[in-house]
Structures are given as structure tokens and as C-alpha cells.
């Protein structure tokens with residue numbers, strides 16, 4: 492009896508869940524060798540991000556470019572289909588990627604789902620150990636948000652919500668601004684979106700995490716710096732930019748998207764912040780896909796979690812990745828987390844010295860103890876990271892994927908590069924019908940068109956209620 496109790500306690504406070512450890516090891520093994528570097532997070536700290544597919548393909552705005560396939564808008568939004576598919580897909584991700592991960596509720600436009608269906612999808616994702624983020628164009632009002640976040644009797648349904656709001660001048664059809672001529676015209680909409688969540692938190696105690704997404708083409712890259720400057724004070728915790736790729740509906744491709752590189756875009760983001768944003772010491776998958784700078788906004792000063800060129804910070808990074816990779820910081824109840832961390836510290840006691848050193852350096856960068864405490868008490872301290880995610884063109888992904896499935900390494904450099912990137916993909920989607928996990932690039936470039944043609948038959952827009960005869 493006592494030994495069973497001890498075993499249970501040991502398992503409950505084990506720093507890393509066994510399935511997470513296995514999922515991490517599998518991801519690390521699958522990474523190309525040149526990406527198995529000290530700064531790599533995939534396979535050491537994280538199992539990767541996840542997203543839903545085919546659960547609600549339709550959208551009511553039009554973008555140029557649009558990543559949805561030509562048939563997406565001919566598929567009906569159907570709550571029962573969404574609930575079932577989300578549950579099945581999350582079940583597979585839970586089995587393959589372990590008990591904890593971040594997952595995006597994505598497809599077409601999430602706010603076209605009835606609030607009850609949207610809520611049910613989020614609850615299902617949580618049941619499978621996924622921390623969900625709803626992807627939206629942000630063109631909905633606070634009534635929708637309230638109906639999602641609260642039960643019909645007004646009590647809280649969710650303690651926390653995560654949303655990514657997509658705002659850029661390439662989108663058409665937003666209420667109040669159907670044809671934006673510049674990025675700055677969208678600022679009131681970006682601000683209003685963040686305010687809805689602030690109000691919800693103030694009135695009902697629903698905590699939130701907000702990301703701001705923007706697609707970038709040669710048309711609007713010159714406005715990125717101004718967007719960064721304007722959006723940082725609005726309350727978002729992530730500013731994410733996607734250079735446009737040739738994916739989805741070819742009728743919506745109108746420019747030479749390839750002119751926008753990650754380096755060009757990063758330069759503009761740094762210009763908007765007025766200083767460099769260090770990214771070199773942490774990598775997530777392949778650097779041709781992702782670039783991220785993690786940091787904190789303390790008052791109006793942004794500080795990176797790892798300062799460029801700091802060997803002390805690099806040492807701290809190595810300790811965190813080597814000793815704490817896979818620890819479930821976000822979802823473990825505080826007391827259990829403290830015991831877990833205590834168990835790691837017992838094995839590596841000098842980590843404490845390293846942690847104190849890192850905190851001291853971070854406080855110094857933020858402007859001193861007083862400034863940090865003032866920002867904390869005034870609720871002006873929050874995480875703020877900058878992300879560029881560069882999807883690949885369908886023309887490269889399709890042949891790369893076909894060869895990969897046949898076990899063949901491509902010879903053509905562009906296709907080979909696509910294969911390397913797919914092998915290190917950080918953003919997966921699940922196919923319960925085959926048991927496969929596929930990179931989002933493959934989903935959008937290869938699978939979506941056929942799949943949406945099928946969904947069009949399954950979920951037609953016009954449901955016949957009586958025989959045509």
C-alpha cells in the first residue's frame with residue numbers, strides 16, 4: 492500500500508512525463524543533423540506546435556494572398572463536424588506528441604462557428620492536453636466573445652483564452668473598413684480587438700494571451716516598422732509576421748511575393764522597435780522557416796530573455812534546455828511544479844546560482860529593481876516576442892513531399908531545401924484517418940485542395956430539405 496502510494500507520488504512529481512520524453516527524443520532523432528545544435532528547442536524543450544485542419548474551411552473576408560484552397564468557401568461551417576474532427580485530430584496528436592502542446596484552432600475563420608461550437612472545440616483541445624489558440628481575422632464583436640467565454644448564466648466558462656488576430660491591409664471585407672489603403676487605417680481595429688479582451692478580463696476575470704498576425708508582401712513591407720511601433724503598446728504578447736507564399740487560392744496571387752525575405756522583414760521589425768532583436772541563440776526547427784526573439788516588455792522598455800553575445804546568458808540557456816526540457820511549466824499546478832523543479836535542482840544544485848545571475852542581469856537590463864517593481868504593480872510587465880514564420884511555395888512543397896513519401900532525397904536544390912525544412916517542421920496537423928501527422932505546408936499545398944473538394948460534397952452550402960423533384 493505504502494509503496495503504491497510512493498510510486499504514485501513519484502510519478503506525479505516526475506519532472507518530465509514519460510510520453511513527453513519519448514516524443515522529444517523522437518523529434519530530436521528526426522531532425523537533420525545540422526539542426527541538432529545547442530540553440531535548438533525542437534526535440535529538447537518543445538515537441539512542436541499543432542493546428543487543426545479541415546474543421547471549418549470557410550472564411551468571410553478575402554485576402555490577397557489567401558492560403559485557403561479555391562473550394563474552401565464552398566464548404567458549410569458545421570458545428571457537429573468541427574467538434575468531431577477537432578476531437579479526433581487532438582486525440583491523435585495526444586497519442587503521438589505526448590500530453591502537452593500548443594495547438595491552433597485554425598481552418599477558415601473561427602468566429603463563423605457558433606460560440607457554443609467554438610467553446611466545445613476549445614474544451615476538447617484542453618481535454619487532450621492542448622493549449623488552444625483561436626486564429627481569427629478579429630472582425631467580431633464583444634457579444635460573440637462574451638458568449639464564448641461565459642456560460643449562458645454569465646458564469647465563467649474559461650479562465651483563460653488565447654487568440655491570434657490577423658490584421659493587414661491585404662484583407663478585404665472587414666466591417667467598417669472593407670478596403671484598407673494603408674496599415675495605419677487598421678490601428679483602431681487592432682486596438683479595439685485587444686480592448687475587448689481587456690474588458691472581459693476586467694469584468695469577468697478571464698485571463699488572455701493575444702498574438703497579432705500580419706502577412707507581408709512587397710506591397711506592405713515598407714509599413715511593417717510603423718505597425719510594430721503602433722501595435723507594441725496595444726497589449727499583444729506576440730507580433731507574428733508571415734512573408735506571403737504561393738499557397739492556396741492561385742486566383743488571389745497578384746504580386747511577386749518572393750521579394751520579401753526573412754532578413755528584409757526582420758530589419759523592418761527591428762526598425763520599428765528602434766534596436767536589434769536578438770534571435771541567434773534560440774532556434775525553433777529550421778531557421779529558413781522560423782525566426783523568433785523572446786522577451787519581456789517592462790513598462791515601455793523591451794528586453795530580450797537572452798542578450799546577444801552574452802556568454803552568461805548562453806550558459807543559462809544550456810542549463811535550462813539540458814535540465815528542464817520537457818517540464819510542463821504552463822499546466823502543472825503550482826505546488827506540484829515546485830516539487831518537480833525541486834527534484835531537478837536536487838540533481839543540479841548550481842542551477843540556482845545561474846538562475847539568480849540571469850534574474851540580476853534581466854533586472855539590470857530592464858532598468859533596475861524599482862522600475863521592474865513599478866511595472867509589475869501597474870500591470871505593465873508582460874511577455875512580448877517577435878516571430879517570423881515563412882511558409883513555402885506549393886511548387887516546392889508538392890515535389891518535396893512526394894519524394895519524401897517514396898523515401899527519395901531530392902537532387903534539385905529548391906526541392907531538397909523544402910525536404911530539409913519539412914523534416915524539421917515545427918507546425919503539424921493530424922490525420923486520424925491515416926494516423927499521419929503532416930507539416931502545415933503540406934496540408935495547405937498538397938492536401939487541402941482535394942480535401943476541400945470532398946468536404947464540399949459532405950457539407951454543401953445549400954442543404955436541400957426536400958427532393959429536387
Ligand code: SF4
Pocket residue numbers: 776780781880881882883912913915916917918930931932933
Ligand atoms: S509549416 Fe512549413 S514553413 Fe512552417 S515549420 Fe513546417 S515546413 Fe517550415
